Amino acid sequence: MIFYFTGSGNSEYVANALSVALGDRCVFIPDVLEADVTYELADGERLGFVFPVYAWGVPELVAKFIANLSVKGAEYVYFVCTCGDDTGKTKEQMLDIARSRNWNVALGYAVQMPNTYVCLPGFDVDAPEVEKQKLSNAKVRMDEVILHLKNYDRGCFDTLPGAMAWFKSAVARPFFNKYLITAKPFHSQDNCIHCGRCEKECPMGNIKLSAVSSRPEWGERCVGCLRCYHLCPTNSIQYGTFTKGKGQYCYKKQ
Ligand SMILES: Cc1cc2nc3c(=O)[nH]c(=O)nc-3n(C[C@H](O)[C@H](O)[C@H](O)COP(=O)(O)O)c2cc1C
Numbered sequence: 001m002i003f004y005f006t007g008s009g010n011s012e013y014v015a016n017a018l019s020v021a022l023g024d025r026c027v028f029i030p031d032v033l034e035a036d037v038t039y040e041l042a043d044g045e046r047l048g049f050v051f052p053v054y055a056w057g058v059p060e061l062v063a064k065f066i067a068n069l070s071v072k073g074a075e076y077v078y079f080v081c082t083c084g085d086d087t088g089k090t091k092e093q094m095l096d097i098a099r100s101r102n103w104n105v106a107l108g109y110a111v112q113m114p115n116t117y118v119c120l121p122g123f124d125v126d127a128p129e130v131e132k133q134k135l136s137n138a139k140v141r142m143d144e145v146i147l148h149l150k151n152y153d154r155g156c157f158d159t160l161p162g163a164m165a166w167f168k169s170a171v172a173r174p175f176f177n178k179y180l181i182t183a184k185p186f187h188s189q190d191n192c193i194h195c196g197r198c199e200k201e202c203p204m205g206n207i208k209l210s211a212v213s214s215r216p217e218w219g220e221r222c223v224g225c226l227r228c229y230h231l232c233p234t235n236s237i238q239y240g241t242f243t244k245g246k247g248q249y250c251y252k253k254q
Contacts, residue, residue: 010138183206
C-alpha cells in the first residue's frame with residue numbers, strides 16, 4: 001500500500017511507478033484525511049510513503065498523517081521522497097516518526113526531480129534542459145528503487161542530504177514552516193479568466209471562487225504545495241511579489 005502526497009505531480013509519478021511495478025494500491029493522503037479506517041495489509045504487502053520534501057523535511061500534513069495512521073501488518077515500511085535539490089535531515093525525521101510507531105524502515109530514497117519552489121527570491125523552476133535531465137535521471141533512479149522493493153531489501157538509504165543538512169532542517173525549516181507556509185500572500189492578477197481550475201485542483205479544498213469577483217480566495221488549510229500557482233492557465237496566481245516573472249512547472253507523463 002502506498003500513501004502519497006503531491007503538489008505538482010512529481011511524487012504522484014513516483015507513487016504511480018511504484019504502484020504499477022509492485023502491484024500495490026495507491027492512496028492520495030488528502031482523500032483519506034477524514035476517514036476513520038484501519039488499513040489491514042495482506043501478508044508480504046509493503047507499506048510505502050511518497051511525498052515531496054518541503055523545507056528539508058516531511059510536509060507537516062504528511063508527518064501528521066503517518067504519525068496517526070491506523071494500520072495492521074506493517075512489516076516492510078519504506079519511503080521515497082522527491083526533491084528539487086537536497087533533503088537535509090528528512091531521512092532522520094522519517095526514522096523518528098517510524099520509531100514512534102515501532103516500525104523499522106527498510107528503505108528510504110530521495111529522487112531529484114524538477115523544482116517547484118518559487119516563493120522566495122533566488123528560487124525558480126529549472127531551465128528546460130535541467131528539467132529534462134532530472135526527469136531522465138529520475139527514471140533510472142526509480143528502476144533502482146523498484147528492484148530493491150521487489151526483493152524486499154533492507155538497509156537501503158540514499159536520501160541526498162546535501163550540504164549543511166543540520167542547519168537547513170533544524171534551523172531554517174522551523175522558520176520556514178512558521179512564517180512561509182501560509183496562503184496569505186496568494187492573490188490573482190487581472191488576467192484571471194475565472195476558469196476555476198485552482199478551486200478544482202487544490203488538494204486541500206482550500207480555494208473558492210469569490211461570489212462577487214469570481215476570483216480565487218484562499219482559506220486556512222493551505223499546505224504550500226503551489227499546485228494553484230503552477231496549474232493556473234494564465235499564470236495569474238502570484239505569491240506576494242516574489243513569484244513575479246517566474247516559471248510554472250507540472251509533471252507531464254513523459
Ligand atoms: C513548499 C516547498 C518547499 C520545498 N522545499 C524543498 C527543499 O527543502 N529541498 C528541495 O530539494 N526541494 C524542495 N522543494 C521542491 C520539491 O520538493 C520538489 O520539486 C518536489 O519534487 C515536488 O514534488 P510534487 O510535484 O510531488 O509536489 C520544495 C517545494 C515546495 C512547494
